[in-house]
Amino acid sequence: MIWGIIRQQLTKCKFHELKLYDFIAHPLKDEEIWKTLDKEQADLIILMMADCLWSEDLQFLNKLHEHFPKTIWIAGDALLEEENRKEVQSLAQAYIPHPFFLRIENPLQKSEGILPLTLPPEYSKQKIIDHLSPRHELFIDKVYRWPFAHHKLYTSVFTNWGCPYQCEYCINSSFPFHRRSLSDLKIELTRIKELNIKEIYIGDRSFGFPKNESIEFLKMMIDEQFNFSWSCYFHPLHTDKELLGLMKKAGCHTLIIGIEDHKQESLKTYSRHLPTEILSKLFIYAKELRLEICGDFLFGLPHQKRADLETLIDYSLTLPLSYASYNLLAPLPGTSLRKEIAKSQDARNFDSLGKIKVFSYGQIAEEELLKLRNKAISKFYLRPGYLLKRLCSIKSLEHLAIQFEEMLLLFKKAFMK
Numbered sequence: 001m002i003w004g005i006i007r008q009q010l011t012k013c014k015f016h017e018l019k020l021y022d023f024i025a026h027p028l029k030d031e032e033i034w035k036t037l038d039k040e041q042a043d044l045i046i047l048m049m050a051d052c053l054w055s056e057d058l059q060f061l062n063k064l065h066e067h068f069p070k071t072i073w074i075a076g077d078a079l080l081e082e083e084n085r086k087e088v089q090s091l092a093q094a095y096i097p098h099p100f101f102l103r104i105e106n107p108l109q110k111s112e113g114i115l116p117l118t119l120p121p122e123y124s125k126q127k128i129i130d131h132l133s134p135r136h137e138l139f140i141d142k143v144y145r146w147p148f149a150h151h152k153l154y155t156s157v158f159t160n161w162g163c164p165y166q167c168e169y170c171i172n173s174s175f176p177f178h179r180r181s182l183s184d185l186k187i188e189l190t191r192i193k194e195l196n197i198k199e200i201y202i203g204d205r206s207f208g209f210p211k212n213e214s215i216e217f218l219k220m221m222i223d224e225q226f227n228f229s230w231s232c233y234f235h236p237l238h239t240d241k242e243l244l245g246l247m248k249k250a251g252c253h254t255l256i257i258g259i260e261d262h263k264q265e266s267l268k269t270y271s272r273h274l275p276t277e278i279l280s281k282l283f284i285y286a287k288e289l290r291l292e293i294c295g296d297f298l299f300g301l302p303h304q305k306r307a308d309l310e311t312l313i314d315y316s317l318t319l320p321l322s323y324a325s326y327n328l329l330a331p332l333p334g335t336s337l338r339k340e341i342a343k344s345q346d347a348r349n350f351d352s353l354g355k356i357k358v359f360s361y362g363q364i365a366e367e368e369l370l371k372l373r374n375k376a377i378s379k380f381y382l383r384p385g386y387l388l389k390r391l392c393s394i395k396s397l398e399h400l401a402i403q404f405e406e407m408l409l410l411f412k413k414a415f416m417k
């Protein structure tokens with residue numbers, strides 16, 4: 001969605017041509033990067049920076065600044081944190097921590113100093129936002145992966161932005177909630193259809209909210225016969241037979257749900273509410289409708305001890321899940337956890353995979369957390385009965401190739417440094 005808004009605002013400033021370079025997905029040698037960017041003679045370069053790759057991204061920004069000292073803006077949720085903003089202050093002309101903190105007046109005349117960070121008036125009051133379709137053709141590329149997709153080429157669509165819930169460990173809890181108009185979404189889906197894309201990922205942080213608008217959206221998808229195959233994040237609190245039935249009819253095949261921990265009472269201390277009976281109801285409806293479910297679990301929450309994580313692993317194996325995602329808790333920008341951690345240590349460069357640094361509260365050592373996470377992956381995915389079920393759920397050769405590749409990558413990422 002950030003690209004939709006950037007595009008909208010740049011169009012107002014009469015910057016029409018937007019090009020995308022992803023040097024992570026398509027790595028180039030240093031000299032080739034500068035050659036490529038020099039050739040473009042861009043009026044403006046917008047660099048996405050990630051908190052979990054902060055050191056690496058900062059190094060790149062420094063080099064970028066040497067080459068293009070007056071034409072850089074930076075974007076990304078890492079900029080929610082003041083310490084990060086301070087570090088890049090002298091290296092860029094503007095920064096965009098999230099799509100609704102963007103103000104562009106006339107970038108070329110504002111080449112010195114940071115632009116004011118003010119919510120554009122059109123977004124500050126109204127909760128419905130329009131004209132935000134990004135140029136999907138820029139993002140459709142075989143190197144981009146979505147593990148739940150049934151087709152290799154896919155793109156992401158957001159029907160709303162932000163999250164109405166307040167889970168304290170989650171970055172989305174600090175963003176404002178805005179939803180998009182039905183007419184805007186219809187235009188976007190029509191464009192995607194014209195690009196011959198069959199798979200979409202609905203990137204809402206918790207699809208199904210607000211319920212009536214979600215139902216309208218699903219009915220529009222059905223009436224327009226878009227026939228997309230799709231998946232989304234779904235909050236179990238939105239469990240409703242009519243809603244789930246329409247999702248299935250509109251092409252949804254997989255729901256990703258946050259379960260996090262088996263101790264619902266403990267989750268309440270992080271403002272996360274998920275009654276077990278609602279979860280059970282969701283599993284019943286999903287089974288009836290043949291919707292697949294991926295359960296997300298969190299390892300490293302402050303209340304968890306080693307024995308709790310062993311129990312959590314066993315609990316996850318008892319649930320009727322098609323996939324399980326075992327994530328390491330990371331102090332994400334904008335969360336209360338981050339504020340607390342940043343008082344005593346550098347809270348950057350942590351990620352939920354533990355690739356660079358593993359975050360531990362001290363109850364369970366970092367290596368132990370990794371071992372437990374890897375144990376969970378092996379126990380869940382290497383069950384013969386599970387593997388057989390997965391094979392039986394394969395829809396096509398393309399789907400088989402995606403699932404096989406994802407399985408290999410999952411183990412490679414977890415077990416290889």
Ligand code: SF4
Pocket residue numbers: 163164165166167170171172173205206235258
């Ligand atoms: S964990 Fe999920 S429900 Fe909670 S704030 Fe984040 S996105 Fe929203």
